[in-house]
Amino acid sequence: MKISRYIVFIVFLLGCIISQAQGSADKLKQKERELKKKIDNIIEKRAGEIGKKPNKVFIRVQRNKWGSCSSKGNLSLNITLAALPEELLDYVITHELAHLLELNHSKRFWKLVAKAHPDYKKKRDGLKLWWVIVNNNELWKKILGG
Numbered sequence: 001m002k003i004s005r006y007i008v009f010i011v012f013l014l015g016c017i018i019s020q021a022q023g024s025a026d027k028l029k030q031k032e033r034e035l036k037k038k039i040d041n042i043i044e045k046r047a048g049e050i051g052k053k054p055n056k057v058f059i060r061v062q063r064n065k066w067g068s069c070s071s072k073g074n075l076s077l078n079i080t081l082a083a084l085p086e087e088l089l090d091y092v093i094t095h096e097l098a099h100l101l102e103l104n105h106s107k108r109f110w111k112l113v114a115k116a117h118p119d120y121k122k123k124r125d126g127l128k129l130w131w132v133i134v135n136n137n138e139l140w141k142k143i144l145g146g
Ligand SMILES: [Zn+2]
Pocket: 095, 099, 104, 105
């Protein structure tokens, strides 16, 4: 009798844990869909200005950066960009798109970025702050799986 109660309790707990994990996975998927839409709009606008489109765009959980650009012309963007104000999201995407032309952080690269974001230095500082905010946020920690 007692043991069966324990079993019911354990099954109940497992159910809670599984449904919570499922909830986080759903939230992640939803964030990803919302983010994808915003990213597509910004890419359309900024790629037109820069004159080059990315090959593929990946949205990923990235532990140490907002985004990156590969030599194959693929962009990898962090799912946590979903937390950013639109102007900072725009800056990150512009930054990565500029790497399609300049795969470095040369003067020419920053000139490209500055065309779209004359205040890019301020935005870079803003991003550092947002990195701390997002990565210490309980909800995001849950979404990202701890
Ligand atoms: Zn860069």
